[in-house]
Amino acid sequence: MGRWEPNARGRLEQAALELYVERGYEQTPVAEITKRAGLTERTFFRHFTDKREVLFAGSGRLEELCVAAVAAAPTTASPMEAVxxxxxxxxxxxEERGDLVGLRQGVIDSNAELRERELIKLASLSGALADALRGRGVAEPAAELTAESAIAVLKVAFRRWIDGGRERPLRPLLAECFDVLRTLSARGAASAG
Amino acid sequence: MGRWEPNARGRLEQAALELYVERGYEQTPVAEITKRAGLTERTFFRHFTDKREVLFAGSGRLEELCVAAVAAAPTTASPMEAVxxxxxxxxxxxEERGDLVGLRQGVIDSNAELRERELIKLASLSGALADALRGRGVAEPAAELTAESAIAVLKVAFRRWIDGGRERPLRPLLAECFDVLRTLSARGAASAG
Incomplete structure (x- = not known):
């Protein structure tokens, strides 16, 4: 596996995101990323399948984190509290990833193929959350509706967080979106359906 | 533009969907579709850009229909009632399209590229609904959250409708999903956020 490079993965990610922003995602070959990171292409391909994976490698970890949190929520928690x-x-x-999150989002927003990939990852996250809720005994259609609502809240709050330059932390933005969703839902719809 | 073919578009769509189900979407060339429909390839390409568009040509009309309904909702209607x-x-x-809807969904479910295209169309519909709500004076984040909630309800109710062989009509399934969403949202989440 070659010699160990201190934080090679993080350095590659940082270099890739900087270059994607500076020159555009499509115009950045892997060779440029490794040059800026001071690492070899062989090292790059030990960590990432291709240059797109630099942007989406975190999605799997995020999904695991979310599923674990749903499973770990108190048994008294409602489905919406669990998500x-x-x-x-x-x-x-x-929040931990700091500036990298904003850089990454800028790259994704500027490329149609990457925006599509992001939608697929969110659909996958929704499916995983619904599974985790079913694992808590939540029935259908509540499990799927709760998971989809969580994705809605995440999308809207995350966008506000990024667009506001991350000045307000993400957590209160999420809480605010859950509150607004409750108010909106309370002002019913079924009678019109 | 050549001679007029009675209901050419509908015949092409019917033939295409049948063939996509029987042989698979990827294994069906345009020539087979036109052969079954008893029409020429020239006629096909007057109606559709390619064989994928047969599946998604209706999305634009659906979006217009939804946007018009939001705009036409009474001024007293809440955002959720408008969607x-x-x-x-x-x-x-x-409901009007009958069996074609089920055939189409089967084709889409069996092909990853088509599933991705469907996600993009739903994201577009969400954006259009949010725009229409803003046009009614709904502020953010309420407009986006309402639009995303509508898409969540549509996805879940539509899936139940199709999976249940369309025995229960779609409208009560939609109403039921709005009801469940209201109950779920009422059992709060913000305090955990």
Whole structure:
């Protein structure tokens, strides 16, 4: 496996995101990423399948984190409280990554193929949350609706967080979106359906 | 533009969907579709850009229908009631298409690229609904959250409708999902966020 490079993965990610922002994702070959990171292409491909994976490698970890949080929520927690705990865990992971989150989102927003990939990852997260809720005994359609609502809250709160330059932390933005969703839902719809 | 073919578009769509189900989407060339429909390839390409568009040409119309319903909702309607009216209009269009809806969904479910395309169309519908709500004076994040909730309800109710062989009509399934969403949201989440 070659010699150990201190924090090679993090250095590659940082270099890749900087270059994707500076020159555009499509215009950045792997060779440029490794040059900036001071590492070899062989090292790059030990960590990532391709240059797109630099942007999406974290999605799997995020999903695991969210699923674990749903499973760990108190048995007294309602379905919506359980997914709120999942988004709370996700918010912690996003806040920890700091500027990288904003850089990454800028790259994704500027490329249609990457935006599609992001939608697929969110659909996958929704499916995983619904599974985790079913694992807590939540029936259908409540499990799927709760999972989809969580994704809605995450999308809207995350967008506000990024667009606001991350000045307000993500957690209160998530809480606010859950509150707004409750108010909106209370002002019913079924009678019109 | 060549001679007029009675209901050419409908015949092409019917033939395409049958063949996509029987032989698989990827294994069906346009020539087979036109052969079954008893029409020429030239006629096909007057109606559709390619064989994928047969599956997604209706999405634009659906979006227009939904946006118009939001705009036409009474001024007293809450945001959630306005999107419920949109889904009600959508349900009418789906019910009208009958078996074609089930055939289409089977084709989409069996192909990853088509599933991705469907996610993109739903994201587009969500954006259009949020725009229509903003047009009614709904502020953020309520507009986006309402639109995303509507998509959640549509996805879950539509899936139940199809999986149940369309025995229960779509409208009560939509109403039920709005009800469940209200109950779920009422059992709060913000305090855990």
């Amino acid at each position: 709120a705990a999942a988004l709370d865990a996700a918010a912690g992971a996003f | 419920a009216a949109a889904l009600d209009a959508a349900a009418g269009a789906f």
